[in-house]
Amino acid sequence: MDTRTQVNQALKQAMKDKAAERLCTLRLINAAIKDREIAARADGEEGGIDEGEILAILGKMTKQRNESARAYEEGGRLDLAERELGEIAIIEEFLPQQLSDEEVGEAITAAVAETGAESIRDMGKVMGALKAKYTGQMDFGKAGPLVKDQLCSKGDC
Structure with a gap:
């Protein structure tokens, strides 16, 4: 429904x-x-x-x-x-179950791999992939810095 x-x-x-x-x-x-x-x-x-x-x-x-x-x-x-x-x-009551911090981290790792993101310039691609898949399940305001941290660990920031 x-x-x-x-x-x-x-x-x-x-x-x-x-x-x-x-x-x-x-x-x-x-x-x-x-x-x-x-x-x-x-x-x-x-x-x-x-x-x-x-x-x-x-x-x-x-x-x-x-x-x-x-x-x-x-x-x-x-x-x-x-x-x-x-x-x-x-x-x-009408929103899907929120992802735990651990699940958010796993989703970010999967989205980085899925989009082939290499640097901070690819942050928009990763955030777009997350929003397409996890709308209503995670706070994107909190996810943004986590994505940035993960991308910075891969390359230059």
């Missing part, structure tokens, strides 16, 4: 259960997906958006809420931080 169907089923169930907070978050997810579809149609893309783009949207939503929760905590607004963390938990 694709992510969009899962979100719609969860939305219907939240309506039946009268779970207001969950319903609100699921509606935000649906709105973000529909916004991206509209943008894709405006750009002339046929067939809508694929599963990878939906996972990227969910990952972006999670990242935004993490940043907001951190800002709220620093500002002493723990009630708002808790609400953001609750939304993160709901969004993460």
Whole structure:
């Protein structure tokens, strides 16, 4: 079952259960997906958006809420931080299982070998291969420095 169907089923169930907070978050997810579809149609893309783009949207939503929760905590607004963390938990239900640090390292090693990357100039190729294969499963902000370290150990930096 694709992510969009899962979100719609969860939305219907939240309506039946009268779970207001969950319903609100699921509606935000649906709105973000529909916004991206509209943008894709405006750009002339046929067939809508694929599963990878939906996972990227969910990952972006999670990242935004993490940043907001951190800002709220620093500002002493723990009630708002808790609400953001609750939304993160709901969004993460639809994301694939995150890779462990060890699995991320193995994926980077495989992507470097697969792309034939030799130097830091090939970092874009490696990151592209990782994004194509592991969207929603790893934090690419953390993976970037690891890729850089691995490529620097192969050649000059």
